[in-house]
Amino acid sequence: MLVVAIISGEAALTSFASPRGSAPPPTPVPPHGSLSPFPTSLATPTDPTVAPTLTARSALLADLTSGDVMDEKAADQPVPIASLTKIMTALIALERIRLTDMVTVDPRAVFGRHDYGASSTIGLKAGERVSVENLLYAMMLGSANDAALALAIHIAGSEQAFVRVMNARARRLEMRRTVFFSSTGLDDRGRSTARDLLSLVRAVDGIDGFDRITATRFRAIPAPGGRDRRIQNRNALLWLYPGTFGTKTGSTQRAGSCLIASAARGDRRLVAVVLGAPHDPFSDAAALLAYGFGGFTQRILASDGGDEGTLAIRGGAVPVVAGAELTALIPTASIDHLRQRISAYPHAAFPPAPGSRVGTLVVSIPGLTIGSVPLIVSVVPPPSASSGPWWARAGISIGRSISGAIRAICS
Secondary structure, eight states: OEEOOOOOOOOOEEEEEOOTTOSOOOBOOTTTOOOBOOOSEEEEESOTTSOOOOOSSEEEEEETTTOOEEEEESTTOOBOOGGGGHHHHHHHHHHHSOTTOEEEOOGGGOOOTTSTTTTSOOOOOTTOEEEHHHHHHHHHHSOOHHHHHHHHHHHHSSHHHHHHHHHHHHHHTTOTTOBOSOSSSTTSOOBBOHHHHHHHHHHHHTSTTHHHHHTOSEEEEOOTTSOOEEEEOOOTHHHHSTTEEEEEEEEETTTEEEEEEEEEETTEEEEEEEEEESSOHHHHHHHHHHHHHHSEEEEEEEOTTOEEEEEEEBTEEEEEEESSOEEEEEEGGGGGGOEEEEEEOTTOBSSOOTTOEEEEEEEEETTEEEEEEEEEEOOOOOOOOOOSOHHHHHHHHHHHHHHHHHHHHHO
């Protein structure tokens, strides 16, 4: 599917409040952290057909299924990504080990009360046995650093070895501007871009179980000899933006506030990547998602094998069909300005071989080409009657047949 975007100027904002009783409660951060308050409303543009003005350092809006980009801001600028790093940790865990596997917590994964990053842990104890699934819940909902370390050490033997696995996986995903230095993102040395993170999210989204985990608001995780640890998802959009089903928050002083948010409406699934927001990343993400859902209309512009009429070529005319499907998300404001143009290839001549490509269908809106598909000969009609003696007409017919055969071999 092809997606096109028209970027406009600043739009008026409106405050979208959550339905009564659905606002996210303050997040408990066990075992040593304090309550983390969440916003109870979102500031989003009043007109969703206009591209929003964003406060974040960089951002990107895309169709999660196709990967096509609908809006972007500095999407190729490498920046710190804080705990969004843990999405790569989750991808590797989901690819290499089973959710039901049990992990024995290594002492290196245990945080002391005053260790950097201790405020985002679930208080794992050395020797404690925890399922991979519960560690993923702790890491993706509560951004638990000890859970990320426990998984990294379990998979690769050490965090350093796991980081090498992370960077190798990033290369296979063609995340060319990404480098990792930890499994947690606490280091702030790691860098990625909004576009690279889109590749990562699309890869992990295709793995069974990931969306189920990141769409969960609360999770109870057993603790050794005590009450269950109650983990709350830090993604406030699960409460504030209808249709949200993931994915991850992140925040450090250098990275600012970061968020990757995924949402669905009908059969459309979008993802917003927000990096380096000065305060609240949720409004930027919600504004992008609203623009994606409200500012674009999905249209099938050509069907594979669909009749596209008759195309005039040198020496005659032939019926043609589209050689592929063309589906696009069109800016809603431009729907009435769609244009289709068909043109013949200069070398196309009568009689062409059935199934050969003889032209192109191009779809556009003013100032922007949306896409094109080849035009394929469906049936070769008989040549029109020619004047002159029979032997001349026969010679012309034989010549056309030979010419058509040669073109068919070369096409």
